[in-house]
Amino acid sequence: MDATVVSEPGVEAARDAVRVGLDAGDVVSVFGRCRVAYDGRASSTLGAGDRLLLLKPDGTALVHTDEGHQPVNWQPPDCDHAATVADGELVVHSSRSTPDEELYVRFEAVEQVSRYAVTDESTLSVEGTEEDLRQRVLADPALVEAGFEPRATERDTPAGAVDIYGVDSDGRTVVxxxxxxxxxxxxxGQLGRYVDALRRDSHDGASIRGILVAPSVTDRARELLAEEGLEFVAVEPTPSE
Amino acid sequence: MDATVVSEPGVEAARDAVRVGLDAGDVVSVFGRCRVAYDGRASSTLGAGDRLLLLKPDGTALVHTDEGHQPVNWQPPDCDHAATVADGELVVHSSRSTPDEELYVRFEAVEQVSRYAVTDESTLSVEGTEEDLRQRVLADPALVEAGFEPRATERDTPAGAVDIYGVDSDGRTVVxxxxxxxxxxxxxGQLGRYVDALRRDSHDGASIRGILVAPSVTDRARELLAEEGLEFVAVEPTPSE
DNA sequence: GATTCTATCTCGCTG
DNA sequence: CAGCGAGGTAGAATC
Structure with a gap:
């Protein structure tokens, strides 16, 4: 782990500091007044303002303002970053192909360039996901209804893979x-597509039930369920304490 | 615009530097080795590693590793940030209610604390959005088909607002x-819901057409369109040069 | 506040 | 590579 800072560098010094960081495989941050232009899947322009530019060794670029979770502009991983000086400005260019898209960040003033030798071997562990909900239902199928028997997960249908496929106490198919x-x-809509696909393949379509398992539904979703003859069962992804 | 840096601060100095930045309404960045824990809409834990923590004056918190567009952990805007020292570590805590969720970032080593007085009055201007596509179609309805006449945009149906509502050369309703x-x-599915809703309200349901206007469709989407008797017309959001 | 929908969505997985 | 679906999706518009 290592960090280096250059405060209020001249344009050339800023360019060199960025290049050193990129070459070293560090995370590079540039703080200063800049304009931003993006062209690719869409296109955008952003006038002058103070922002923080982050360049990652995996080819990610992020431009952050003082507000919001999302960067105001960015490039996804696997882009090529380059730092140059043009018209007295530090210009950072980040581009990729498939799809063709590029980002220009032009700094008229650079306040600080930092680089960090970042290593992170830990992996994030998340609980309360859809996978947890599946495990919970498989461990206790009665959460769906008494007598429900799961037979398969991720079962393929012409409309895609069904989360849990099974039968109820009357032997009817349950999606x-x-x-x-x-x-x-x-x-x-998703559940309806799965049920429709199975009904088309079946001789006795009426016997196929579709059940949406989630903590709750919106009113409109409840109406749609009724219209399509589908059902809803309330289950939390993790047991409430 | 102003930037201040503290390199390899002790734990108390790091805490104080973070507090000064937060109080001043600056963007604060902390680089060092940390563990992260989140609990709220889901919950997650992340073991020790070198990361960059960004704290914004609007109450946003972002934890970035050396990879990826997305922060590995975060808090959305309007959270309260606090920096303390516990067990010899710098602990940054960020929390909010509705929904209740909180984030703990514990630094066992801090390499650098920076703060930036960020001001950004510029607003991002984006082209090539769905709004551009709508303007394009409204300016030249023949892109959909000869004789198509838009009558309304964002027209309400029981299933939500339709993008463009109009009639074809035979006087049939077009969604x-x-x-x-x-x-x-x-x-x-979205288009189908709108068409179904209008058909239910109509005496002559068969005369209502649904047209999906987009650059292209996937095979599965094309099958679904056919099944539901809906149509597709290829149009780019911006004129191809 | 809750609901609905867009997004340069991102990300991971599968064929 | 495309397609499909999950996500602590975020963000905006609307009610």
Missing amino acids: VELKRRRVGPDAV | VELKRRRVGPDAV
Whole structure:
């Protein structure tokens, strides 16, 4: 772990500091007044303002303002970064192909350039995901309804893979769609597509049930469920304490 | 615009530097070796590693590793940040309510604390959005088909607002759903819901057409369109040069 | 506040 | 490479 800072560098010094960091495989941050232009999947321009530019060794670029979770402009991983001086400005250019897109960040003033030798071997462990909900339902199928028997997960249908496929106590086929949080109309559409696909392949379509398992549903989603003859069961992704 | 740096500070000095920056309404960055814990909409833990923590004056917190566009952990805007020392570590805590969630970043070593007085009055201008596609189609409805006449945009239906509502040369109602890029099954479901809602309200349901306008569709989406009797017209969000 | 939908969504997985 | 779906999605518009 190592960090180096250059404060209020001249344009050439800033360019050199960025290049050293990029060559070393460090995370480089540049703080200063800049304009930004993006062209690719869409295109955008941003006038002068004070912002923080982060360049990562994996080819990611992020331009952050003083507000918001999201960068105001960015490039995804696997881009090529380059730092040059043009018209007295530090210009950072980041580009990739497939799709062709490029980002220009032009600094009229650089306050600080830092680089950090970042190493991170830890992996994030998250709980409360849809996978947790699936494990919970498989461990206790009665959460869906008494007598429910899961037979397969990720079972393929012409419309995609069903989360849980099983049978109810009357032997009817049950398709379960899992969502870790409150669901809207989109999830009902997804479940409907799976059920429709199985009904088309079946001789007795009416016997196929579709059940949406989630903490809750919106009103519109509930209406859609009723229209399509689908059902809803409330289950949290993790047991409430 | 102003930037201040403290390199390899002791724990108390790091805490004080963070507090000064937060109090001043600056963007604060902390680089060092840390562990991270989140609990709220889900929960997560992350073991020790070198990372960059950004604290924004709007209450945003971002933890970035050396890889990826997305922060490995974060808090959205409007959180309260606090820096303390516990067990010889710098602990940054960020929390909010509705929903209740909190983030702990514990630094066992701090390499650098910086703060930046960020001001940004410029607003981002983006082109090539769905709004551009709508303007394009409204300016030249023949892009959809000869004789198409838009009558309303964002027209309300029981299933939500339709992008463009109009009539064809035979006087039939046309519902247009716009997408700025290649579309999958979700967009077909959306269009289908609008068309179904209007058909239910109509005496002559069969006369209502649904047209998906986008650069292209996936195979599965094309099948769904056929099944539901919907149509597709290829249009780019911006004129090809 | 809750709901709905867009997004340069990102990310991971699968064929 | 494309397609599909999850995400602590975020963000904006609307009710």
